[in-house]
Amino acid sequence: MMQAQIDQYTAEINAFSPANADELEAFRIKFLGTKGIIKDLFEQFKTVGPEEKRTFGKVLNEFKQLADAKYNELKENIATSTQSKGNDLDLTLPGDGFAVGSRHPLSLVRNEIIDIFKRLGFVVAEGPEIEDDWHNFSALNFPDEHPARDMQDTFFIKKNNGKDDIALRTHTSSVQVRMMEHGKPPFRAIMPGRVYRNEAISARAHCFFHQVEGLYVDENVSFSDLKQTLYHFVQELYGEGTKVRFRPSYFPFTEPSAEMDISCTICGGPGCNMCKYTGWVEILGCGMVDPNVLENCGIDSKKYTGFAFGMGMERIANLKYVIRDLRLFSENDVRFLKQFQTEML
Numbered sequence: 481m482m483q484a485q486i487d488q489y490t491a492e493i494n495a496f497s498p499a500n501a502d503e504l505e506a507f508r509i510k511f512l513g514t515k516g517i518i519k520d521l522f523e524q525f526k527t528v529g530p531e532e533k534r535t536f537g538k539v540l541n542e543f544k545q546l547a548d549a550k551y552n553e554l555k556e557n558i559a560t561s562t563q564s565k566g567n568d569l570d571l572t573l574p575g576d577g578f579a580v581g582s583r584h585p586l587s588l589v590r591n592e593i594i595d596i597f598k599r600l601g602f603v604v605a606e607g608p609e610i611e612d613d614w615h616n617f618s619a620l621n622f623p624d625e626h627p628a629r630d631m632q633d634t635f636f637i638k639k640n641n642g643k644d645d646i647a648l649r650t651h652t653s654s655v656q657v658r659m660m661e662h663g664k665p666p667f668r669a670i671m672p673g674r675v676y677r678n679e680a681i682s683a684r685a686h687c688f689f690h691q692v693e694g695l696y697v698d699e700n701v702s703f704s705d706l707k708q709t710l711y712h713f714v715q716e717l718y719g720e721g722t723k724v725r726f727r728p729s730y731f732p733f734t735e736p737s738a739e740m741d742i743s744c745t746i747c748g749g750p751g752c753n754m755c756k757y758t759g760w761v762e763i764l765g766c767g768m769v770d771p772n773v774l775e776n777c778g779i780d781s782k783k784y785t786g787f788a789f790g791m792g793m794e795r796i797a798n799l800k801y802v803i804r805d806l807r808l809f810s811e812n813d814v815r816f817l818k819q820f821q822t823e824m825l
């Protein structure tokens with residue numbers, strides 16, 4: 481009677497395979513618990529005759545050992561498998577991506593301009609954004625009361641001796657003056673920076689924007705050096721085959737002065753919205769440094785000549801990326817910014 485029962489339980493134990501820790505615990509309670517089957521069998525064992533005791537004592541002990549061993553083995557298996565689940569460690573999964581920033585379009589353009597001129601031996605120089613009248617105007621040959629001063633819609637900050645003096649610089653040409661005052665020729669530099677003008681903010685005008693100034697002063701620098709340098713710059717920046725043309729213009733600090741147009745970077749010539757159907761777009765002002773400017777900065781204008789140029793970076797960026805609204809450059813809208821080249825790590 482007991483033998484048949486034990487055989488049945490033995491088969492049950494051997495076949496037992498729990499899906500989880502709860503099933504294993506149920507198994508323990510059923511067989512090994514204080515009110516479990518083994519306990520019960522030992523109770524029954526007490527009541528059998530001495531003859532049976534000998535045979536079944538051994539059978540019963542073996543059965544108990546089997547149940548114990550099975551339980552211990554299963555417990556260990558379940559412990560190790562839940563442990564690896566808990567860690568959730570799968571080394572084959574791809575790594576977590578992490579966000580990398582992108583360059584601001586003006587930084588992209590500035591770096592590109594710097595790169596091109598560096599290859600021609602130009603250095604990069606900077607000057608203060610808060611300037612005095614001398615560096616922003618007078619040294620650059622703007623006579624007192626000259627209308628060109630009004631043209632630049634200056635934000636004056638402070639008067640000196642009753643006259644407007646300290647201002648937010650209206651152009652990076654002021655850095656030319658600082659450079660020439662503090663050094664000795666030859667000068668070969670580009671000067672990127674932010675400039676300010678008192679303009680109502682709209683899609684086409686802003687109260688601050690960015691310029692790059694260029695200056696080349698040495699013995700025997702001629703207008704053809706200017707043309708060749710700027711021609712090379714344009715080929716590098718917008719691609720070979722981009723045409724250039726120079727139109728006579730006026731700036732107080734250059735004589736002669738010119739404005740440089742390039743063939744439209746969008747339509748290439750036939751005419752489009754960008755070039756107002758002319759096929760040409762203006763990109764910079766330039767000229768031979770006026771001898772008065774050289775003298776104002778303590779440079780012998782009999783010995784040295786030079787050329788200078790200045791361009792708006794927003795304009796250059798616009799011709800590269802077709803950005804219709806100037807305000808986008810300073811609003812920090814991520815939807816706009818993330819369209820540009822991603823920073824490499």
Ligand code: DAH
Nearest residue numbers: 651653765766767788789790
């Ligand atoms: N400073 C001028 C401006 O803000 C740009 C410019 C024109 C700079 C001619 C130059 C130059 O150096 O030669 O409009």
